[in-house]
Amino acid sequence: MAAWARAVRGLLLDISGVLYDSGGEGGGVPIPGSAEAVRRIKASGLKLRFCTNEAQATREKFVKKLQGLGFDISVDEVTAPAPAACRLLKERGLRPHLLVHDDLVPEFADIDKTNPNCVVIGDAAENFSYANLNEAFRVLIGLEKPVLISLGKGRYYKETDGLKLDVGAYMKALEYACDVQAEVVGKPAKAFFESALAEMGVPPEQAIMIGDDIVSDVGGAQQCGMRGVQVRTGKYRPSDENHPQVKPDAYVNNLAEAVDTILSQM
């Protein structure tokens, strides 16, 4: 992370695995130095936006949890997939059958869900029962043209008690069962990163995405013309450094180290 970091005007931060590890009592544990790192970014004058695929709660509830863990963050700084999905549903007149976490349902409060003509799948965690997945399958297979919208396509994430299957695994199950290709809302979709950049008012070549997911964070950002930096926290695994498709612009041990390096270049 050298010369190119000097041109940076804005940072996009992933949340889970970068700011904190989710799970357990209190909803998670901050990653050491990350709350201070967020404060330093804000003090530096760099533009900042949180870009998350979090879909286990409304943005309001999620941000409140992060504030409780000591982070300086507000709802209007967060780009998340459920609001993006709602825009898409309205634009296309789609009425979803929802297979999502109970706490995410309020995000879809003003969306018509009668007589569904698509399925929206998010990180439903315990709601990914056989009965619920089968119900979503039956809705899809019963449609003349099945439409499956997925809030992200992550393979897994890390909680305090270990790795957890993410929405991408269940998306693949439904894709295979119904012979359909999901439309992904959230990282690594280009439109999602672009909306985060637009909200920040920074062009991609002046932005850095910092995340723990080699594909969704780093690869997705690079596809968009941004630099992508991988932290060695969260779901990071050493084997990521041999990823056949994606090579990050830099590795850092954690968010604090990333911020140190970037600020020292300015």
Add this chain to the structure above:
Amino acid sequence: MAAWARAVRGLLLDISGVLYDSGGEGGGVPIPGSAEAVRRIKASGLKLRFCTNEAQATREKFVKKLQGLGFDISVDEVTAPAPAACRLLKERGLRPHLLVHDDLVPEFADIDKTNPNCVVIGDAAENFSYANLNEAFRVLIGLEKPVLISLGKGRYYKETDGLKLDVGAYMKALEYACDVQAEVVGKPAKAFFESALAEMGVPPEQAIMIGDDIVSDVGGAQQCGMRGVQVRTGKYRPSDENHPQVKPDAYVNNLAEAVDTILSQM
């Protein structure tokens, strides 16, 4: 189904969707004419073998259910994936973590399951909870070289109360989450058809496979050098007739019609 049916010496029959539809009280409902069709095959002198991906019960229990539904069938006439998987596990010194239906577990009674070095997945139905799939995922992702063995790769099947997700969907979920390719035991694996043919003592060019699954039954049999006939019962859907890869050698409305036609050619 014309001239080529004259050369036939043996029939392979799928069970679910061909002999009966599973589900509900009593475990299922016979498809009209199918019990009589099985008796007519046996009386004709044709060799007969049942070739199933059924993995919700031991062969013993499964055959007992079918006998109760009026079918002339015995355990040693059935080729099923769990015994094939056990042979494979023993040959390769693999110790499975099982994600299967409770009633299938006895098939693995004499297999060492301590300190697992692979995952075996079958049609676990209600056992496909988030917690159980996550546990299988953690075993796999923790292995240096993840080995995933899947009892079939069906997308869905039909029960009396509707379509149900089959093991293939969950296999795809684990494949994606762990970036691994499953080894399929059962249809449409070539080795599986070949073992059924060997047990019957008939070469592929003199055998017909009759099934309701366009890919696993018909396509798999054809890959093996057999003729593949699709019945319009079970999970058959009209859209199967436009399948981009697989074209059956013939369609029949049901097993009874297939047997009528074949016997009339002899």
